[in-house]
Amino acid sequence: MFESKNKYYGRKKGKSFIRLEHLQSRLKLPTKSIFDKIHSPRVLEIGIGDGEKISEDAKKQNNINFIGCDIFADGVLRAIRNSLDNNLKNLLVFHLNIQDILPFVPDNYFQGIRVYFPDPWPKARHKKRRTFNYELVETLTNKLEKNGFIHFATDNSDYFLKALILMKQFNYQLTNITPDSWKYNEFNALNTKFEKKALDKNHKLFYFSVRKNY
Template structure:
């Protein structure tokens, strides 16, 4: 008799993590223009985070320690990440983005504004979350993530129990996890995942207040694109680490 398949045993043992796919698809669509390519060759090696076999202490991440540390997952064109780093030079930031076009734009911002408080991670953010120190970050951002609308692709959505646990591990108690999306289905998905997770809570708010941007918010290019495509309503969630 042929041996029974063990795939169901692996799924049972590892759960969502065994099923999870990277939250991104292809890494690039177009080549960088010459200026960005020069920055990728010369600047990226200086600001890029590389993982080893074990934990990644903050002393190996940032040359200068800071009283506050933040991480943005999927920074896109880098507008929000660059502005935060520019306006808060006493804080340190990590940006996670696998797409070469977004990396090129962020490198240009780092170079133009001489941002010494930003490091970039160019692979799956979950790997980085697992390596960073526990309770070491003061906030996290997930702004307009890929909604992966097809049901068979939902495993690629960034927010799930595995990534939430990894994120909760590195956030300090009381730290804020901000999520913005213009896709109602993704908003419902995100809210459901967080509300079922023991390590985050959603502060009670007036009905409809989640459509109001955070104080000081400036639209990203993805938000502007959504509005041009007729998606005028966005969701702005603030989840708190218990």
């Protein structure tokens, strides 16, 4: 197992780890040459959680190369298992903090970046632990191609507003704005584990999609 140099406070293993740990030998470390070999279009997902959403999307959209990461081992190993079971050639996942991967990624590389239900750290004293912060967005902006998108979802209104403010600071343009575009609806629904959890708790859900047109 690779240990991240960057500090992370969330859960690192779950109940399914024992069933999946034999797949650890399949884990890869990021290198410049790994990224050079992956063809465009390339979509990054930060915090793949249980690994099911990225696996499903890789299965359905085999013209897109999906690259995902998480510090939570079970989901990364599950995505590897899904990839082997379905012979997916367009899915690469890292058991690492996103910050440990980006130094190996060329600039203007991704056509899209997805951040679905990042840990909200709702307490005021914990907000600095949030992953989607100024430093990360600054780096991501360099790694995102012109016209690339960032797609963000959360059930924390404060995180949503802070993320939108960051998008404005970096001159992203909102796409598809309608009175309903922020809300959970059939077009926004992602069917991730944390979206389902938030719906079960009757939380309000918030979504945005922005484009970097420079």
